[in-house]
Every structure is written in structure tokens, then in C-alpha cells.
Amino acid sequence: MRAGGFLIPVLLVLAGCKPEPEAPALALHPVPVQQRLPAQVSAPALESGRVSIRGDDALADVLSWTLPEASIEQPARARAAARRALAKGDLFETAESAIPLLLALRKAQPDNAQDARLLEKARAALLAQAWIALDAGEDLASLRYAQRHGTVLRTLWPALPEAKTYLDAVDRAGQAFELCVGGERALHAGNLDTSGGALELFRRAQALWPLQTRAQRGIAAVQAALLAGAQAQAAEGDFEGAYAELSRAGRVRSDAEAIATARQRIEATRTDRIRRLGDEGLMALADPAGLQIARERLAEILRIALPGSGAGVALRQRIDLVGHYGLFRPGQVFTDEMADGGRGPALSVLPRGGFSMGAPEDEEGASPDEQPQHPVRFERGFAMTRHEITVGQFRRFVTATGATPRATQRGHSLAYDARSGNFLRGSGIDWQSGYDGRPAGEDMPVIHVTARDAEAYAAWLSEQTGVHYRLPSEAEFEYALRAGGQTLYPWGVGAPPAGAGNLAGGKDVSTRGRSWSNAFPGYGDGWWGPAPVGRFAANAYGLYDMVGNVSEWVADCWHRGYRRAPSNGQAWVNPGCRTRMYRGSSWASAPAQARSAWRASGGVDATNARVGFRLVRQL
Incomplete structure (x- = not known):
């Protein structure tokens, strides 16, 4: 214990x-006699001694x-x-x-x-x-x-x-x-x-x-x-020990509700650990040297999974098929067939390669949180959805599963208030709403969602297609954003060229005549708020709206700076972390936030009018 x-x-x-x-x-x-007790309770014998x-x-x-x-x-x-x-x-x-x-x-x-x-x-x-x-x-x-x-x-x-x-x-x-x-x-x-x-x-x-x-x-x-000891053992991956502690707790006193609640928490921990091990194994398969890591993760899944649960099947299949990555080629655009007869989001295959992640020491506007700049290499390519996930695509998931995203549960989210020009919490705003709280079009990027909502959508899409979808790692997102470049902004340096993206520009004006106080001078894109996906030019990797439109959740937990960050592009996570990363500027971001290295964090349950998501599909 x-x-x-x-x-x-x-x-x-x-x-x-x-x-x-x-x-x-x-x-x-010293002489034991009857204690004054309720009539139905008899006094026990008094022990000898004083x-x-x-x-x-x-x-x-x-x-x-x-x-x-x-x-x-x-x-x-x-x-x-x-x-x-x-x-x-x-x-x-x-x-x-x-x-x-x-x-x-x-x-x-x-x-x-x-x-x-x-x-x-x-x-x-x-x-x-x-x-x-x-x-x-x-x-x-x-x-x-x-x-x-x-x-x-x-x-x-x-x-x-x-x-x-x-x-x-x-x-x-x-x-x-x-x-x-x-x-x-x-x-x-x-x-x-x-x-x-x-x-x-x-x-x-x-x-x-x-x-x-x-x-x-x-x-x-x-x-x-x-019960706390049982949960601690489960958190360390010792589920046999956790249930031994749970059994001890059950013998202390009769409290079926407490035991049942503890059992649910242990099983939730097991499920989360299996999911993380599966993600780590699948990400490891992107690197030829990661095959042994994937096999170790599979062995750990099989050790802790309940008999007959089927856990680890997806990882086992990918390990078996690790030699067949020749099915795809860099730049290929494709969609996956879904079990309901539809097609999944359009994907673009990114080439394997490397880049310098983060901001150099002399970069204007850089933060220590974006440093040190460090090399990251992807030995295998991966596919990324070409657009941010849309309201229509997310609606298919909610309709099919009956899911209740976080903003819907709590009945509010942070939206743009046209009268004050500020972002305020508004009632009745959720994933179906636009940046200003009004109903959003089906081709608009879905916003007012949490990182967990995004992961739930990815899990459903994985079930529908039979392949593994997930949030991109922070390294994968920056790699895709830079698209082979290493410049201050994704388009290079200086002012953005016309059509570079849905950015905060000096020429942009709201419906009430407001303009940005901190924007790219002389730039205008015709949108105050997010635009429908794909309205601006794709980058060199065939991806739309990587800069501007909405910022996007990634899989990583918050870490101050990049010291000890993974060099293979995997997500940098801590089990149970409460603060997650998002990358890429939004329609309301200042110029410094449109830099390629810019990064920010938000609470795991945070929702607002500026953050959506896209997914990576493991090849």
C-alpha cells in the first residue's frame, strides 16, 4: 500500500x-456493567486493563x-x-x-x-x-x-x-x-x-x-x-493491484455506491490508458525505428486489457501492415469511405521530411515559449484534412452518436459581441453557432468546441472508416503550416499578399463600422469573422486555411518552451493534463499571432468563437 x-x-x-x-x-x-444504550443494543464485554x-x-x-x-x-x-x-x-x-x-x-x-x-x-x-x-x-x-x-x-x-x-x-x-x-x-x-x-x-x-x-x-x-490507493495503482497501470485494493475497501464497510464509483473510475483510467498506448503505438509506426515501440505498446495494451475486450486490434493490424505504406504518395488527395455510405473529409498526403520547429532567438515578436528552435523529423508521411472540420461534418457525428458537446451541455460559449466589439459569454451558443452566436452555415468551420469534442469526433470517424484519425500533434501542425518553408510567416516575410488568408487586416470593417486596432496595414480579405472553408488559396501541401480563419486544437498538452520536446513529431502529452495547445492564427488574431511559430494554450473544456480543429489520418 x-x-x-x-x-x-x-x-x-x-x-x-x-x-x-x-x-x-x-x-x-474497573467492573464492567451494562452501558446505557438503546434497548436493542447490548453492551460488549469490557476489555481488561485501564x-x-x-x-x-x-x-x-x-x-x-x-x-x-x-x-x-x-x-x-x-x-x-x-x-x-x-x-x-x-x-x-x-x-x-x-x-x-x-x-x-x-x-x-x-x-x-x-x-x-x-x-x-x-x-x-x-x-x-x-x-x-x-x-x-x-x-x-x-x-x-x-x-x-x-x-x-x-x-x-x-x-x-x-x-x-x-x-x-x-x-x-x-x-x-x-x-x-x-x-x-x-x-x-x-x-x-x-x-x-x-x-x-x-x-x-x-x-x-x-x-x-x-x-x-x-x-x-x-x-x-x-479507494484512493486503488485509483493510484490504476493510474500507474497496475490494474490487478487496483482491484486488490478495491476488494480490501469492500471489506471495510457496506457502501455499494462508493465501490461502484471507484470501479467506474478504474475502468475509465484503463480505457484512457489503452487509448493513449494505441495512439503512441500508431504514431510510432510513422517512424521505421518505431516498430519496436509500437510492439511494446501493443504488449502493454494486451497486458492491461480485459479478456475479450478487443483492445489493441487497430494497433495490431497497423503493425501487420507496416510494410505497405507504398499505397500513398506525397501530395495525393483522397477520402475514406464511411460505414454509413458517405465519404470522410478530404485529405492531403504530406511528405516525410524535417524542419526546424519554433522561433529563432532573433525573431521579432517571438516568445520564450516558442523556443528553443529544434529539429523535428518525420520518417513517414501522414495525411491531414485539407480543410478545418465544418459544421456540416460535425453535425453528422452528433446526429449519428447522440453526442452532447461541452458547450451544449453547459449552455454557453464565448462569442463576438457586435455592439461592444468584445468577446463575451453568451447563452445558448454551441457548435451550431457562428462567431457572433447566430446559426452557422454548414460549410463554416465548426467552432465553440473543446479539444475533447474534437477527439470524440475523431474516434467516431475512425470507427466509421476503419482507419485511425486523431488531432495532429503540435509538430505536425507547424510542419504542415510551414509547408516546406522556414520563414517568419507562412507566406514569407512582410505584409501578406492578396488572398493569403482570412487575417485581421487594416481594410476589414465590421457590420457596425469597427476596424482592427492591431492588424496588417493595407490588407483586406472581405471577412469579419470566419469564412467558409477553402475560400483562400491552398498552401504547398494542398491544405487550406492553415493561417487565419480559425485557430485549431492539437493533441499536445501545454509545456513552457520546447526543452525536452519530442524530436520525432509525436504529441507531447501528460496524462490527465487540463491545458491543451492550439495553433495557427484566426480571423481575429494580431499580426504577431500569424507567425509560423506562434503557439497558444487553452483549458481542456474551453470553447470560443476563434478555435476549431482539423484531423490527421494515420497512413
Whole structure:
């Protein structure tokens, strides 16, 4: 069991249940009798030995009570004072308390029946007050208060049956309290369900004092720790170990919902790990030297997959067909047939080759996040969709699968507000909407989608075509954007030539007469907002709108700069990352963002009017 991976959930379960300060040993009464419990619950046998609550000297005051000496000069006044003290619940602490006054009166006037009745009422009040204190004894202060009452009862009425019952009960509660403190120490040390561990201590406390909710919370915390440990093992790829931990958690207490939820999370982790291994294996096959990597990824998939799941079939098939890449040629344009009888998006085959990724140190407007410039080489070509995925293409996926993209789920996205000229969150805006929130045409690039929405579309397209589609890596996108060049902008240097793309130009004007404050002077393309795909010239690799129109999600997670970045063009990912990359300028980007090396990041669930996506198809 690993102690480091699950302390946070344990602390959350134990919130409000921290170990109390320790105190010296205590044993109020050694003889076990029936604890005051609900009628249907029987008291367990008290273990031999004495309660040992270790710590400071605060308990000395609890155990050192002596009867305060009350002075009786005028019995009537003393009796009245005793009545008042009794009414207030002031029973024993001072010479003016009810019991010291009444005992002094009984000594002075032994035959006074009124005093005898008042003393009996005071004793009954003391027992009632003691039980109330014990019932509230979840924390050390309440327990000490209950023990103080026990000290008074033991001092004044040790032979009283009700006192004996209470003394044994407070002993049992004290033992349960100490066991809970020990259980919490064991829990924080990671000693969960072994012999002498937290679970055993909490259960012993619960057996001694079934009304002890602190023990119940401790048992729940043990289960939470085991469930967290199961998830941690799953995250490391040890699913056999994860289910062993899950089995241990199931034996702690009956909580079918928690176990079922943990099982779902483990299986979600397994599914995600298999998907990532498959993507890594398929990307590795783009490099002849990556065949062994792909086989290793397949072996790992088969190790962790459930029997009969069919996981790894696509990777196995690609490994078997790795020698048949001669079916395609650089520059070839093609589409894949889909299972529903339609055709997939048009693709262009990019040639294998290399380039220098990122910005050189002297590039104007460059950011350290785009450096160091480093070589990347693709030993195999790959196909990329010629256009950004359109609203119509995305609609086929939503209609076929019943998917609910993220912006649709939450009911809003970030769109351009024509009145203010700002990007504002608008209700009812999702993938069917344009940049300004109005309905989008079928040939417009789909926007208001997350990276996960894009990956869901890619997974569906892969199922439909029987080949592997995915988001491009950041390196693949920049390689495709540069299209064989290494210049500041994809078109070269200086101002963009006419028709270079849907860029923010000085001649562009919105429907309300607005113009860009930071744009390419003298350039105009006739669009304020995205244009339908393919309206501008294709680049040297046959790809449209790689610069301008909309920025596009890629597969990589955010990393500050390119130190230790992959040199083979694979996506640079961290499992579970919450920030993803997008590349390429949009219709509303400043000139510095139209540079070939420009890169930006966004939250994994972010949607707005400037970011869409295109896909890569593995060859």
C-alpha cells in the first residue's frame, strides 16, 4: 500500500475529526456493567486493563475533586441557596453549589426530610447531567466533563448502582476515545487494515461504544484511503493491484455506491490508458525505428486489457501492415469511405521530411515559449484534412452518436459581441453557432468546441472508416503550416499578399463600422469573422486555411518552451493534463499571432468563437 497517494481524500473524510490532545491514564471504574444504550443494543464485554489517555496534566483536575466545605450559619438561607444552585444546574464545583450545601445541611440537621429530598433531586440531576455530558463526548473537552462527573459520583456514592453503571460507561467511552485517537494516527501513517491498524482500532472503539460516530467516520476514512490507493495503482497501470485494493475497501464497510464509483473510475483510467498506448503505438509506426515501440505498446495494451475486450486490434493490424505504406504518395488527395455510405473529409498526403520547429532567438515578436528552435523529423508521411472540420461534418457525428458537446451541455460559449466589439459569454451558443452566436452555415468551420469534442469526433470517424484519425500533434501542425518553408510567416516575410488568408487586416470593417486596432496595414480579405472553408488559396501541401480563419486544437498538452520536446513529431502529452495547445492564427488574431511559430494554450473544456480543429489520418 502506498502511503503518499491517498492522504488528501482521507483528510477530507476526517474533516472535523482531528486527533485530540493526549491526557494522562484514567480508569474510573474497573467492573464492567451494562452501558446505557438503546434497548436493542447490548453492551460488549469490557476489555481488561485501564483506559490510557496520555498527555498533559489537565486530567489531574478532573480526578482530584474533593467536596467543597460549605458553611451553614443560617439553614434556611443555605437551603434557599441550594435550591437556586440546583435550578441553575450548579451541582458540585464550589461551596455554593447545590450538593456541597445540601450535604452540609444533612450533616447539621440529619432528620430534615426536606433536605433529604433535595439531596436526592441533586443526585438525580448529577446523573442526568453526567449522561448528557457522556452522550456528547465526541471530543476531549466533552469526555473530560463526563469524567469529572464520574469522579464526583465515585467520591460521593460509589456503591450506588446507577453510579456504577455510569462509571463503567464512561470508562468504556474513554477507551473508545483513545482507540479512535490511535486509529487516526495509524490512518495518517498509512497503516490501514493490517493487524493493529486503523480499521482494527476503529472497530474496537465502535464495539466498546456503538454510539461513537467518530469511529464510524474513521472507518469511512479507511475505506476512502483504500479507494484512493486503488485509483493510484490504476493510474500507474497496475490494474490487478487496483482491484486488490478495491476488494480490501469492500471489506471495510457496506457502501455499494462508493465501490461502484471507484470501479467506474478504474475502468475509465484503463480505457484512457489503452487509448493513449494505441495512439503512441500508431504514431510510432510513422517512424521505421518505431516498430519496436509500437510492439511494446501493443504488449502493454494486451497486458492491461480485459479478456475479450478487443483492445489493441487497430494497433495490431497497423503493425501487420507496416510494410505497405507504398499505397500513398506525397501530395495525393483522397477520402475514406464511411460505414454509413458517405465519404470522410478530404485529405492531403504530406511528405516525410524535417524542419526546424519554433522561433529563432532573433525573431521579432517571438516568445520564450516558442523556443528553443529544434529539429523535428518525420520518417513517414501522414495525411491531414485539407480543410478545418465544418459544421456540416460535425453535425453528422452528433446526429449519428447522440453526442452532447461541452458547450451544449453547459449552455454557453464565448462569442463576438457586435455592439461592444468584445468577446463575451453568451447563452445558448454551441457548435451550431457562428462567431457572433447566430446559426452557422454548414460549410463554416465548426467552432465553440473543446479539444475533447474534437477527439470524440475523431474516434467516431475512425470507427466509421476503419482507419485511425486523431488531432495532429503540435509538430505536425507547424510542419504542415510551414509547408516546406522556414520563414517568419507562412507566406514569407512582410505584409501578406492578396488572398493569403482570412487575417485581421487594416481594410476589414465590421457590420457596425469597427476596424482592427492591431492588424496588417493595407490588407483586406472581405471577412469579419470566419469564412467558409477553402475560400483562400491552398498552401504547398494542398491544405487550406492553415493561417487565419480559425485557430485549431492539437493533441499536445501545454509545456513552457520546447526543452525536452519530442524530436520525432509525436504529441507531447501528460496524462490527465487540463491545458491543451492550439495553433495557427484566426480571423481575429494580431499580426504577431500569424507567425509560423506562434503557439497558444487553452483549458481542456474551453470553447470560443476563434478555435476549431482539423484531423490527421494515420497512413
